[in-house]
Amino acid sequence: MLASLSVPFEVMGIGIVVSYGIAFLIRVLLSCIRVFTKNQEGKNQ
């Protein structure tokens, strides 16, 4: 019984890490894309 009650804590812990990981991924991706786009624009000019 007690072992199964630890399940929600595991779910919550992993859920927080993965969800914020996705949010962090968004930030990194957008930054990379913007840097890449600026470089491309610079080269074209």
Place this chain on the structure above:
Amino acid sequence: MKVLDLFQGISTMFVQEPEIVIFRFVLIFLGFLLVYLGRKGTLEPLIMIPMGFGMSAINTGVLFMEDNQIGNLIINPLLTSTDDLMKYMQINFLQPIYTLTFSNGLIACLVFMGIGILCDIGYVLAHPFISMTIALFAELGTIVTYPIAKLMGLSDGAAAAVSIIGGADGPMVLFASLKLAPEYFVPISIVAYLYLSLTYGGYPYLIKLFIPKELRGIVIIDKKPKHNITSSEKLIFAVIANAILCLLFPVAAPLFLSFFIGIAIRESGISKYIRLIEDGFLYFATFFLGLMLGVLCDASTLLNPVVLKLLVLGMLALALSGIGGIIGGYVIYVIRGKNFNPVVGIAGVSCVPSTAKVAQKEVQKVNQASFILDYALGANICGVITTAIITAIYITLLQ
């Protein structure tokens, strides 16, 4: 031939247990009520009108089958052997739809593809940390309901499946209950969809109860200049997030694939696929989902003491998630130095786009100039993603 033998829907009532007969009547009238409430707009008509029809038909259209067994010509959800499945697919008219689209989760994935087509992921990309924080708080019901369900005597799988109702995402509940508690798949799905229709009516009261009027009218001021999120950025995110989430949680890969392919098609602007998924798949799946949930409401299947527990736990999960979302709204309100409307929090409950619309409506009742829909939709779509992640973790840990 006796008159009653001619009308088997009635004569079966004389040989069934009295409680089943009473429950049949209750469900027949509940079916009528669902059609009425769907027509009136109190409940979601796209689901409730076919569901109400199905519910009354399955409990009226009862007849004597071979060996004097009582059954119907619509569906038998309890078949397990391949021989029986093949036989009944040629007898029951909805058996092929149930066996080939429902019990393998295909219908949930089709709905998810449709949700992907409808979602503008740009709202999430604009404020990823705010949206994700609110969505995580709005998972309170999916986490807290689990130990309560366990204390009420449910198995691990059933407790997790009923907790997922707190995520307020119908296809996800279908998928989770199929994987974790197939024996309660029917009642959990029915409870989930009944309650999800009620969020539109119930959540405004939750907002009024927990957020004072002066806070409901707050106008959010964006201090940073807005950067337009392009379709290419959204597409790149969809491709990478799909690959990462499928890699981490292969058990929920069908759900992630369906959702992100919907987003990818939308952002690629493939109009023929957009029309196919939005007008074809989504409405096909929604119609049959409603009808199937109705015909699964057979009195003899639902007359189970566990159903009462599921009714209580489902309601609790949704209420807790709503409260959790509001707490998340308050947390962002404090972090951003009061430059945030806590009503956005309720939109973290991922009933796309109902809860976002509820949030905007409640805010505009207090202050016409307050526009929170972009933040609300961001939290709303993040709610879909976090619920899919939570579902995947439950399945991975418990299956």
